[in-house]
Amino acid sequence: MALRKVIERLVQGQCPMPGHIPSGLLKSLAGLSHARGKVSRLSPLERVITSLHHKEPDQVPVAPITNAAARRIIGVSFPDYSRSAEKAADVFCASVDFLGAELIVLLLDLSVEAADFGQEMIYPQNSTAHPNYLNPWIRDVDDYLKIKPIDFRSKAGRMNELVKLCEIITRRVGWKAVVSGFVYGPLGVLSMMRGAGKFFKDCLNYPNHVRKACAAVTETLVEFTRAQCEKGVQAVTIDTLYASLNALPKKTWEELEGPFVREIAACIRESGGFVGIHNCGHGLYFDAQIRSMEPAFISFAHLPDDCSSPTELKEKYGEAVTMVGYIPTPLLVNGTPAEVMEACARQIDILGRNGGYVLAPGCEYPPNISLDNAFAMIKAAEKYS
Amino acid sequence: MPSAASILEDLSRAVFAGQPEEVLRIFRTGETEAFEAPSLLSALTSGLHEARKKLAAAAATVAEFLLSVDALHAGVGCLKPRLSEPQNKPRVVIGVVQGDVHELGAEIIAGVMDAMGYSVLRLGTGKGPDQFIEALNSSRAKLLGLSSMMTTTLPAMRETIERCRRACPDVRIMVGGAALDSSIAQTMGADGYAASVVELPDELERLEALAGSGEEERKYTDYERKIQVIEKGSRHGA
The missing domain is CATH 3.40.50.280 (Cobalamin-binding domain)
Known part of the structure; x- marks a missing residue:
């Protein structure tokens, strides 16, 4: 069955789902790429797969996460990018073709799911789409109990647009890059419908209300995730911002969101995809997230709560998970390309050893700045790997 | 009857622990009436400063700190009628x-x-x-x-x-x-x-x-x- 799916996708000229390839074969392919990378250039896909198997490719793969920033390559407006799968696909393809992104994460904004649960949205002309926090869907704690799973096929306009984006991108990108879908974890979705400040306190004061809402939201998120995988993305990234010192205590996070993101992760694996995590919080909980989701990669912006240096991070988690990161956003905003390349060189040196590393910004590349520093990252991977 | 020191300590501890209800309860007992407003304010703020230190040491999260801020506000709300406009800070x-x-x-x-x-x-x-x-x-x-x-x-x-x-x-x-x-x-x-x-x-x-x-x-x-x-x-x- 899995082999048939692999053949079908190969016939269509598309990259198969990694989970449909026998793991021994995939590991051998990664080993072969590692060996071949010593004498010749690998394709972006080979680089990412080799790295995800903790072997050094010819050079560190790059995920510049220039999602909304790449709008400016082809002149797409923010609202069009946020609302039209076709326009967004043009933007993501530009980040592959023009910039050379090797791993792309189909993150549009963090309100895709909340909007479909009824949260009123604002689509600014020059900034990321966001909820209208003056009109939150969840006004008091009892509103958590009113949240129900939504009819994904007919009521999930924004989520279905993202699924359509997955379909277009996997077809257009083909073998040129690894494509990851994206889903905001249930706590993230609820915070978009409540406002972060009140939501944090609700998690501590009314955990049962929040847990019930998480269960309802997750039912839809699993459907959303499966739909993305069916369109052929090779991974889905789950955003678990609340698993960090920036938000909730570790134990609270594990109790509130842990079981639900485990369900989403299981759905990704069953569908043949790699599980990814994105968490740009300070002091994120690598250990708790690995326990819950067993991810193939974690994209991060700051060191985890139990590591005091990148060297310690690599020693502690380097064999368990591929690291995607973590060039700081302020450096991308204010640094020169030379400074960015210097930071990339340091990270490649420490985190890139023995594979298991993808060079990337800690969070989405700032949408309205020059793309010079994205090019600097690409150049650094070529020069310092 | 709790001692004077223990009332101030209880207030400080309730802020540190992020318990606005506990702060309000202490004020409702009327035992705080025996204190000058600046002493009570000082107890409340010392609780928040301890919470801030815990946050700085990565031993607490933002969510927990927010509850401490809420507890401080609860106390300051009770004190407001007795507090004059701060003179020494801009x-x-x-x-x-x-x-x-x-x-x-x-x-x-x-x-x-x-x-x-x-x-x-x-x-x-x-x-x-x-x-x-x-x-x-x-x-x-x-x-x-x-x-x-x-x-x-x-x-x-x-x-x-x-x-x-x-x-x-x-x-x-x-x-x-x-x-x-x-x-x-x-x-x-x-x-x-x-x-x-x-x-x-x-x-x-x-x-x-x-x-x-x-x-x-x-x-x-x-x-x-x-x-x-x-x-x-x-x-x-x-």
């Missing part, structure tokens, strides 16, 4: 710049400044330069706190700093938020930057020392130099 205007909807960071900073004895005027999110200038003029504040969590709103932050600087040249401007670091803050012409509530007290102390040092002339010259850097940057399409 008034402060705090808000989030135009285009940005993230209130949490500014709210935490405002809570801690309340605890430090500042008289804080909260403007909320998405405020333009005119609203900041009006608030500074009407409140006669000497300190302005600006927050921006999104890189897309950095141009709004820059414009707000420039306009407020021109309209209210005596006001010190401090910035913070995930989109910034000290270098960006300096380039934009801000006087101060705090990455989080952890660094806030030291940075405020530095700003107050600066204000008392008679360096007004040099500050303006620095500002002009920073503006030149910004203009040069924008010519390069930054």
Whole structure:
């Protein structure tokens, strides 16, 4: 069955789902790429797969996460990018073709799911789409109990647009890059419908209300995730911002969101995809997230709560998970390309050893700045790997 | 009958533990009536400072700290009728710049400044330069706190700093938020930057020392130099 799916996708000229390839074969392919990378250039896909198997490719793969920033390559407006799968696909393809992104994460904004649960949205002309926090869907704690799973096929306009984006991108990108879908974890979705400040306190004061809402939201998120995988993305990234010192205590996070993101992760694996995590919080909980989701990669912006240096991070988690990161956003905003390349060189040196590393910004590349520093990252991977 | 020291300790502990209901309960017992308002305020604020230290040591999360801020506010609310306007600290205007909807960071900073004895005027999110200038003029504040969590709103932050600087040249401007670091803050012409509530007290102390040092002339010259850097940057399409 899995082999048939692999053949079908190969016939269509598309990259198969990694989970449909026998793991021994995939590991051998990664080993072969590692060996071949010593004498010749690998394709972006080979680089990412080799790295995800903790072997050094010819050079560190790059995920510049220039999602909304790449709008400016082809002149797409923010609202069009946020609302039209076709326009967004043009933007993501530009980040592959023009910039050379090797791993792309189909993150549009963090309100895709909340909007479909009824949260009123604002689509600014020059900034990321966001909820209208003056009109939150969840006004008091009892509103958590009113949240129900939504009819994904007919009521999930924004989520279905993202699924359509997955379909277009996997077809257009083909073998040129690894494509990851994206889903905001249930706590993230609820915070978009409540406002972060009140939501944090609700998690501590009314955990049962929040847990019930998480269960309802997750039912839809699993459907959303499966739909993305069916369109052929090779991974889905789950955003678990609340698993960090920036938000909730570790134990609270594990109790509130842990079981639900485990369900989403299981759905990704069953569908043949790699599980990814994105968490740009300070002091994120690598250990708790690995326990819950067993991810193939974690994209991060700051060191985890139990590591005091990148060297310690690599020693502690380097064999368990591929690291995607973590060039700081302020450096991308204010640094020169030379400074960015210097930071990339340091990270490649420490985190890139023995594979298991993808060079990337800690969070989405700032949408309205020059793309010079994205090019600097690409150049650094070529020069310092 | 609890001892005087234990009532103050209980208040401090309730703030530290993030228990607003417990703070209110202590005030409702009437036992706090025996104390001068400044002693009670001091007990409340010491609880928040302990909570801040715990946050700084990565032994607490933002969610837990927010509950401590709430507990402090509960206590300050009870004390309000007995408190006079703080005399020794400047008034402060705090808000989030135009285009940005993230209130949490500014709210935490405002809570801690309340605890430090500042008289804080909260403007909320998405405020333009005119609203900041009006608030500074009407409140006669000497300190302005600006927050921006999104890189897309950095141009709004820059414009707000420039306009407020021109309209209210005596006001010190401090910035913070995930989109910034000290270098960006300096380039934009801000006087101060705090990455989080952890660094806030030291940075405020530095700003107050600066204000008392008679360096007004040099500050303006620095500002002009920073503006030149910004203009040069924008010519390069930054």
